[in-house]
Amino acid sequence: xxxxxxxxxxxxxxxxxxxxxxxxxxxxxxxxxxxxxxxxxxxxxxxxxxxxxxxxxxxxxxxxxxxxxxxxxxxxxxxxxxxxxxxxxxxxxxxxxxxxxxxxxxxxxxxxxxxxxxxxxxxxxxxxxxxxxxxxxxxxxxx
Amino acid sequence: xxxxxxxxxxxxxxxxxxxxxxxxxxxxxxxxxxxxxxxxxxxxxxxxxxxxxxxxxxxxxxxxxxxxxxxxxxxxxxxxxxxxxxxxxxxxxxxxxxxxxxxxxxxxxxxxxxxxxxxxxxxxxxxxxxxxxxxxxxxxxxxxxxxxxxxxxxxxxxxxxxxxxxxxxxxxxxxxxxxxxxxxxxxxxxxxxxxxxx
Numbered sequence: 001x002x003x004x005x006x007x008x009x010x011x012x013x014x015x016x017x018x019x020x021x022x023x024x025x026x027x028x029x030x031x032x033x034x035x036x037x038x039x040x041x042x043x044x045x046x047x048x049x050x051x052x053x054x055x056x057x058x059x060x061x062x063x064x065x066x067x068x069x070x071x072x073x074x075x076x077x078x079x080x081x082x083x084x085x086x087x088x089x090x091x092x093x094x095x096x097x098x099x100x101x102x103x104x105x106x107x108x109x110x111x112x113x114x115x116x117x118x119x120x121x122x123x124x125x126x127x128x129x130x131x132x133x134x135x136x137x138x139x140x141x142x143x
Numbered sequence: 144x145x146x147x148x149x150x151x152x153x154x155x156x157x158x159x160x161x162x163x164x165x166x167x168x169x170x171x172x173x174x175x176x177x178x179x180x181x182x183x184x185x186x187x188x189x190x191x192x193x194x195x196x197x198x199x200x201x202x203x204x205x206x207x208x209x210x211x212x213x214x215x216x217x218x219x220x221x222x223x224x225x226x227x228x229x230x231x232x233x234x235x236x237x238x239x240x241x242x243x244x245x246x247x248x249x250x251x252x253x254x255x256x257x258x259x260x261x262x263x264x265x266x267x268x269x270x271x272x273x274x275x276x277x278x279x280x281x282x283x284x285x286x287x288x289x290x291x292x293x294x295x296x297x298x299x300x301x302x303x304x305x306x307x308x309x310x311x312x313x314x315x316x317x318x319x320x321x322x323x324x325x326x327x328x329x330x331x332x333x334x335x336x337x338x339x340x341x
Contacts, residue, residue: 024267024308026230046267046308062228070233070341076225105225109173109232125166127200128184128207136173137180137191138222142165 021048022086023067027074030061051086055079057104070111071097076140079104084124088113100124101141109136168207169197169218182207233341234261237321238296240334243280243288245295248331255299261340262305269341270307272296274314277333278326286316292336 025032025047033040034047035054049055049065057063057079064074069088075081080102087096095117101124114121114132123130125141168182172194179192187206189198195215199208219226236258238251247255262268274293276285293312300310320333 024269026267027228029224029228060224062224064228064230066230066233066341072230072232074225074228074230076222076228105222107171107222107225107229109171109229111233115177125168125200127166127203127205128182130168131181131183133179133181134173134175134177135180136171136178138167138169138171138218138225140167140222142167 020050021068022051022083022088023049023065025049025063026066026072027062027064029063030077031058032056032061032063032075033058049083051083053083055081055083067097067111069095069097069113071113072109072111073099074107076105076107079106081106090116095120097121098124101139102126103141103143105138105140107136107138108132110134166200167197168200169213169222170194171218172215231265233339234265235337235339236261238336238338239331240292240336242329242331242334245288245291258300258338258340259303259305262300262307265340266306267308270300270310271337271339271341272310272312273319273337273339274312275319275321275333275335275337276317277328277330278317278320278324279329280317280327282317286314289316290314292334296336296338 025043025045028045032043033056034043036050040056055063055075057075057077060077062074062076066072067086082100084100085096085098087094095113097113097120110132114134118132121132123132125139130139168180170178170180170191178194179190181188181190182198184200184203184205184207186204189207189210191198191210195213195218196210197213198210239248240246241248262270272293274289276289293314297310297312321335322330322332324330
């Protein structure tokens with residue numbers, strides 16, 4: 001009972017968070033899916049992303065996303081990428097960027113969060129993490 | 144026939160049985176002075192400070208492998224699909240104003256076409272408009288003037304009917320000068336509107 005109550009509060013909180021768009025899809029090729037809460041659905045150029053979204057690209061597919069703080073991220077074919085937590089609120093001095101590349105390839109060019117609060121940026125990979133200092137880099141996770 | 148099938152089976156199974164997933168991290172060139180990453184596992188950390196250097200990771204408990212140089216052209220080719228999808232970074236243009244007014248300087252007026260072109264090439268895009276003043280006059284009046292300057296740019300973009308996903312209009316008044324001055328100083332370079340296209 002307690003657990004289910006706690007879970008429903010978490011679910012409510014995350015759905016409130018999720019209502020805000022944190023990024024926009026700038027470039028897209030082939031099959032790209034997003035899991036926004038429930039099932040995977042396909043996205044297109046101009047689609048919005050929310051904190052908590054999971055992106056998946058198919059064979060010969062790629063996607064390029066621009067986050068609100070100016071961080072640019074692209075994914076190559078057969079990638080799985082999670083935007084675990086994203087918060088960019090300069091007026092409240094609140095910054096959070098927590099992401100995970102589980103497989104495939106990602107190119108990253110950091111934006112204002114990387115400049116203003118690099119300690120709050122966490123790019124996770126299966127073996128560990130990449131710490132960011134005003135940076136452009138590429139990561140490939142082989143299966 | 145049969146031996147071939149078995150042989151093929153063994154080869155295919157090899158990656159699953161013997162090798163761990165491997166991750167490559169390559170630092171790219173961001174054309175800025177601050178550029179670097181620290182790659183960390185439970186086994187230790189390695190930093191990449193020079194563009195086009197890389198490290199490999201095998202398991203969570205192994206330290207990232209020694210840093211090696213890579214050829215920029217090769218990386219460009221190997222990761223072409225990913226890099227081609229990377230959006231261009233945001234661009235900020237500055238527009239300057241006549242003293243105490245919402246009139247663009249003639250030089251800035253001639254640059255409005257470049258702003259329209261930029262927005263057209265960055266679709267789908269967002270535009271952030273921030274108005275500023277110099278420190279001459281009251282802070283409250285400057286807040287209002289900076290807001291009017293920003294709104295003027297917004298109306299201009301609306302008139303041009305360029306497509307934008309969203310536009311934000313903000314006033315920083317005299318609080319964020321490009322050239323820091325004492326209070327009460329007329330400084331043309333602080334009388335500006337910053338337009339960021341992202």
